[in-house]
Amino acid sequence: MNPVRKDQNLCICEKCEFKNVIFQFLKEEDIFDLCDNKEERNFRKGEIINLEGDRIIDFKYLKKGLVKIYRRSANGDEQVITITRPFEFVSNMSIFSEERYRYSVSALEDSTVCVVSLDFMKALFSKNGALTLGLLSKVSQVSDHIISQSLEIRNKNLVGRVAYVLLFFAKDIYSSRVFDLPVSRKEVADFISMSTANVIRTLSDFKRDGIINVDGKTIEITDMSKLEMIARRG
Amino acid sequence: MNPVRKDQNLCICEKCEFKNVIFQFLKEEDIFDLCDNKEERNFRKGEIINLEGDRIIDFKYLKKGLVKIYRRSANGDEQVITITRPFEFVSNMSIFSEERYRYSVSALEDSTVCVVSLDFMKALFSKNGALTLGLLSKVSQVSDHIISQSLEIRNKNLVGRVAYVLLFFAKDIYSSRVFDLPVSRKEVADFISMSTANVIRTLSDFKRDGIINVDGKTIEITDMSKLEMIARRG
DNA sequence: CGCGGCTTTGATGTTCATCAAGTAAAGTGG
DNA sequence: CCACTTTACTTGATGAACATCAAAGCCGCG
Numbered sequence: 111m112n113p114v115r116k117d118q119n120l121c122i123c124e125k126c127e128f129k130n131v132i133f134q135f136l137k138e139e140d141i142f143d144l145c146d147n148k149e150e151r152n153f154r155k156g157e158i159i160n161l162e163g164d165r166i167i168d169f170k171y172l173k174k175g176l177v178k179i180y181r182r183s184a185n186g187d188e189q190v191i192t193i194t195r196p197f198e199f200v201s202n203m204s205i206f207s208e209e210r211y212r213y214s215v216s217a218l219e220d221s222t223v224c225v226v227s228l229d230f231m232k233a234l235f236s237k238n239g240a241l242t243l244g245l246l247s248k249v250s251q252v253s254d255h256i257i258s259q260s261l262e263i264r265n266k267n268l269v270g271r272v273a274y275v276l277l278f279f280a281k282d283i284y285s286s287r288v289f290d291l292p293v294s295r296k297e298v299a300d301f302i303s304m305s306t307a308n309v310i311r312t313l314s315d316f317k318r319d320g321i322i323n324v325d326g327k328t329i330e331i332t333d334m335s336k337l338e339m340i341a342r343r344g
Numbered sequence: 345m346n347p348v349r350k351d352q353n354l355c356i357c358e359k360c361e362f363k364n365v366i367f368q369f370l371k372e373e374d375i376f377d378l379c380d381n382k383e384e385r386n387f388r389k390g391e392i393i394n395l396e397g398d399r400i401i402d403f404k405y406l407k408k409g410l411v412k413i414y415r416r417s418a419n420g421d422e423q424v425i426t427i428t429r430p431f432e433f434v435s436n437m438s439i440f441s442e443e444r445y446r447y448s449v450s451a452l453e454d455s456t457v458c459v460v461s462l463d464f465m466k467a468l469f470s471k472n473g474a475l476t477l478g479l480l481s482k483v484s485q486v487s488d489h490i491i492s493q494s495l496e497i498r499n500k501n502l503v504g505r506v507a508y509v510l511l512f513f514a515k516d517i518y519s520s521r522v523f524d525l526p527v528s529r530k531e532v533a534d535f536i537s538m539s540t541a542n543v544i545r546t547l548s549d550f551k552r553d554g555i556i557n558v559d560g561k562t563i564e565i566t567d568m569s570k571l572e573m574i575a576r577r578g
Numbered sequence: 579c580g581c582g583g584c585t586t587t588g589a590t591g592t593t594c595a596t597c598a599a600g601t602a603a604a605g606t607g608g
Numbered sequence: 609c610c611a612c613t614t615t616a617c618t619t620g621a622t623g624a625a626c627a628t629c630a631a632a633g634c635c636g637c638g
């Protein structure tokens with residue numbers, strides 16, 4: 111162990127929650143090493159973390175906050191791929207297969223990202239198969255989730271999609287029947303591939319039918335089972 | 345090296361094309377070992393290679409042929425996720441993160457699949473970081489491809505989707521302007537999330553407009569640039 | 579207090595699924 | 609190998625679902 115590092119309190123990675131996600135196979139000395147090479151960065155709500163087309167030079171993961179993964183489609187408008195919390199990787203997917211980001215990532219809440227040089231991580235992964243297998247498992251989980259989400263959205267109609275997205279926020283993101291929508295109506299529309307006007311109209315319909323309460327960004331699901339039925343049917 | 349294995353000709357893995365995809369980091373002794381543990385299986389056109397919900401016990405990859413990856417959606421109908429050639433993994437994605445297959449895979453042409461016990465592969469990956477990193481890179485490439493394909497399909501309209509799928513077959517699958525559609529009209533519809541009737545109608549329209557020639561399963565793209573324009577616009 | 583962006587609602591036309599009815603092709607059993 | 613059955617394909621007609629356009633209300637911010 112590095113003598114300079116005798117004072118273990120200097121290394122906060124040791125106590126990082128993320129350690130349990132994929133780093134459980136890391137030896138202590140590697141953790142200290144990682145600690146020396148990592149950098150924590152804070153992003154304000156609205157700030158861009160990764161930009162589509164930029165060169166990938168860092169391994170990043172979301173420690174705290176909420177982010178939107180999106181891309182600009184051929185005709186220029188935005189397409190939201192998914193919205194996610196820690197510890198789904200921020201620079202997920204393409205990081206080890208592409209030289210540049212295929213998707214942008216921006217902060218929907220004030221967020222903390224842990225940044226490590228990609229070369230450093232590659233070296234670490236190269237010498238530790240179990241660690242890499244853990245990452246692989248995690249990466250494929252994340253990808254699978256995005257794929258099935260996209261497939262789900264594709265075989266629902268308008269009302270089904272809106273119901274789906276409301277349940278997505280309530281269950282996956284906030285674990286609460288009441289929540290503040292972290293995105294605009296337009297972003298919801300870009301997420302479920304529908305027009306903004308129709309998303310709003312459908313929310314109004316749900317409100318009229320006593321399924322939800324809407325007050326600006328605040329949404330309360332009042333009839334969960336009905337909403338779930340609509341999501342299933344639609 | 346294992347003395348029994350002196351005769352290197354017994355090991356065909358050494359010459360397998362797949363070796364270059366992710367196994368370039370494998371030591372010679374591991375290749376022989378793999379050779380002893382692998383099994384090649386042939387599937388006839390139409391046969392099922394993986395069934396959604398089945399327990400995953402093998403690592404499989406497609407050596408030869410053409411396959412369809414699909415799932416059954418909540419309301420019972422089939423949803424085609426993608427169609428792919430070697431060496432995109434057959435038991436891709438969920439293999440290291442799930443216990444059971446999330447998607448089915450069936451053969452669209454007579455296909456050859458190489459099968460190795462998952463436990464054996466896990467052991468191999470655990471002790472070889474570089475190898476695992478190669479797999480990780482490949483897996484994320486495949487996932488990325490499926491994700492962007494799904495996103496592309498989602499922001500096109502009917503004609504754009506049909507044009508897209510024709511170009512997909514011509515470029516990605518057959519590398520030819522003329523090809524035999526390996527799937528039914530219904531399966532095309534299930535792939536692009538449209539109704540069968542409208543897929544057929546659109547093909548007829550394209551034919552009427554001199555963009556393609558259709559004779560049963562055989563399709564010839566006669567006006568490539570027009571088709572590409574429709575795919576981009578739609 | 580006025581400007582610009584986000585939201586909301588209505589009206590309109592387009593796009594698409596669905597139904598139906600008919601034809602072609604591909605299996606299946608005698 | 610032919611009659612029979614089933615499955616795939618095709619086209620038209622209809623109505624439902626959805627995008628688009630337009631106009632007005634709201635809200636935050638300079």
